[in-house]
Amino acid sequence: MTHALPHPAGPRGLARRGALALLVLLAGVLGGCATVDKAPADPWPALREARPASVLVLPPINNTPDVEAPGSVMAQAVYPLAEAGYYVLPVALVNETLRSNGVQTPADAHQVPIQRLREVFGADAALYLEVRKFGSVYRVISSDSEVAVDARLVDLRDGRVLWTGSASASSAEQRGQQQGGILGALLQAVIEQVASNFSERNHQVAGIAMRRLLGAQGPRGLLPGPRALAATAATR
């Protein structure tokens, strides 16, 4: 490229404009990536100290009339926990092992002594889930799906409560507010669902609630697990 087109502003003007753009870009770099770290105190010192690597998700207790709630919530717990960097014990297989050992209901599972859970499953921590809301809420014109879940992470080595959390999601969220990112896209998918397939819509809303609950974000969210930290370190 020997014949560069003469720039109307001349080379000096170009340089000045380039410098200006540089400043704008730098501001973008500083502003765009800034993580506001104003959490005054660590809300989960026990979790930071215990550093669990593996999580046993126990069958959720269902406090709703919908029989599909526990299966849906248990299945939707796997993705956010694993992506947060924890090894998640295979939930369907865990279910089978519990059942074939006489633990028939989620309430029974939540009563199993932690030493026994540790012995059989070898997990560092267990996640106890309770489904507070699941399913359709009928309104005058339309119906919405709502899911709300409470969670408690317990260290199976010493019984300490490492973390607690609650989250909910509703298919009504798209009305009146725009949400960006992955959750926004998921919500959009919920809206576009054929409204007659309530079961599928409930399951998708459960997916959003569980990502909020276990997504390792926010000041009171779970801390990232060892496999997420390893992946971050590997890309540096």
Add this chain to the structure above:
Amino acid sequence: MTRPAWGQRGLLLAAALMLGACASPPTTLYDWGPYPQALLKHLRESGGDAARQAALLEEQLQRAGGAARAAPPGLHAHLALLHTQLGNEAVALRHLQAEKALYPESAAYMDFLMNNARRAAREARP
């Protein structure tokens, strides 16, 4: 070739910086494929079609074979469960081994399951 003006070079540098600084690792740690759906089928519809689920998951494993991202935690173990239901004990054992090799965190549970399976096999043929 004319040397790019200082501003232009700075601009390029800044752009590179910006792209580099915000670059995040691949959007997900794992290649999930049909695994979440298979889990749902199993947990909510008490099993579903084990043969079909196993075929889907195995297809997914083969597709992901050369990829950098690993099979998600539990995928091999879930395949072991499906193959146990289908009566393919040997294949099930292989998948339990694979889960243990890929995720050492699962070792205690996988050993528990493999010991149970071997004991059951011994008792089946006296």
